[in-house]
Amino acid sequence: MNEFDFSRIDIAAEITTFLIYCLSTLLIYQGFAYLQRATKQIWLNPMLLTMLVVIPLLLANNIAFEHYYQYSKIYSFLLEPAIVALGFPLYQQVQTIRAQFNKVMLVLVSSISLMLAVNVVMAxxxxxxxxxxxSLALKSITTPIALALTEQMRGIAAITAVAIIIAGLVGAIWGIRILNFLGIKSKRAQGLAIGCASHALGTSNISQISYQHGAFSSLALILSAIITAIFSPIIIPMILSLMA
Amino acid sequence: MHFFVVLIPPSLYGMLILSAGLHFNIFNPEKMEASITWVIRNMGVCFVPAGVGIMNYFDLIQASGVQVLAFTIVTTIVLMILVGWSFQKLFREFKDE
Incomplete structure (x- = not known):
């Protein structure tokens, strides 16, 4: 009887910890997401701000990351169905720009493979x-797929996650300005470039400019993730073994 | 040598199957649009726990945080310019209307 009671108490404590970690993460995130929607400032990135609040909270309470992650990793599991959901925008965009699909693929495959190699060598x-x-080579693609690949190739998930946000902010804040300055002014080229380098953050920002920006950017965001998923498990280990 | 064994994350197959199913009219896009929009809009919170893991790498941030930041910014801009420039140069016939 005693043992049975103990296990009941444990389960109650486990569930409480689980709920506290998950709900507080969700609440803080939703608060910042609301703030961003209200202010429309790109740099008020809810993911980044939530990390900046959760980390000091954990440190102040002497909670190890492993303990926090043990209860909150359900969020990481939810990334898998989130990737599947990206099939929907892929379907929509492939419909709209079917005529240029091959050329888009040619540009993306060659640029991404080249930059994967350059990134790994330089890093x-x-x-x-x-x-x-x-981690740094995988930073240009959308987070769920990048994290899956990071795990597969033994990168550091946390560094991938943070580098992805930085890459996204770079494209969202400076992307259009840099491309205009260099004379890359076609809407399609701009959409493709920012979707490829700055994934969802860049896409959501430039989609407000024109429909073509949005269509090419969301297509580039998903295609570059697929291309990276296919080529990086070949290119990255090959270069790492050559440089070892 | 496993160069020819391509290991794509399993969920990516799911994404391609969903996309193909929609394309070939096996699934009904109108029925899933609302829920998929909700998932994509709210998936950001799922990245937080993995990102919080950066707290275990404070030594790295102290030692080379600036280099990591600079590396990320520079390579992102280079990739962006490379894609935009090659698409515009190679396919000049795509003039915006």
Missing amino acids: VYIFNQHDIAV
Whole structure:
């Protein structure tokens, strides 16, 4: 009887911890998401701000990340169905720009493969650590797929996640300005470039400019994730083994 | 050598199957549009726990945080310019209307 009672108490405590971690993460995130929608400021990124609140909270209460993650990793599991949901915008965009699909693929495959290789070589040269190189090479694509690939190639998930937000903010804040300055003014080229380098953050920002920006950007965001998923497990380990 | 064994994350197959199913009219897009829009709009919270893991890498941030930041910014801009420039140069016939 005693043992039975103990296990009941444990389960209650486990469920309470689970609910506290998950709900507080969700509440903080929703608060910042609301703030961003109200202010329309790109740099008030809810993911980044939530991390900046949750980390000091955990440190102040002496809670190890492992303990927090043990209860909140249900969110990471939810990324899998979230990836599947991206099939919907892919279907919509492939319909609208079917005529240029092959040429879009040609540009994306060659640019992404080249930059994957350049990223890995440079990152290994600068940081001399393979896990960081993997994380930084995968930073241009949408988070759920990048995290799945990071895990597969033994990168550091946290660095991938943060680098992805930085890459997204770069394209969302400066993307159009840089491309205009360099004379890359076609709406399709701008959409493609920002969707490829700055995934959903860049896409959501430039979709407000024109329909073509949005269509090419969302197509680039999903296609580059698929291309990276196919090519990075070949290119990255190959270069890492050559540089070892 | 496993160069020819391509390991795509399993959920990506799910995404391609969903997309193909919609394309070939097996699934009804009108029925799922609302729920999919909701999922995509709210999926940001799912990345928070993985990102909080950065708290285990404070030494790295102290030692080379600036380099990581600079590396990310520069390579992102280079990729963006490369894609935009090659698409515009190679396919000049795509003039915006």
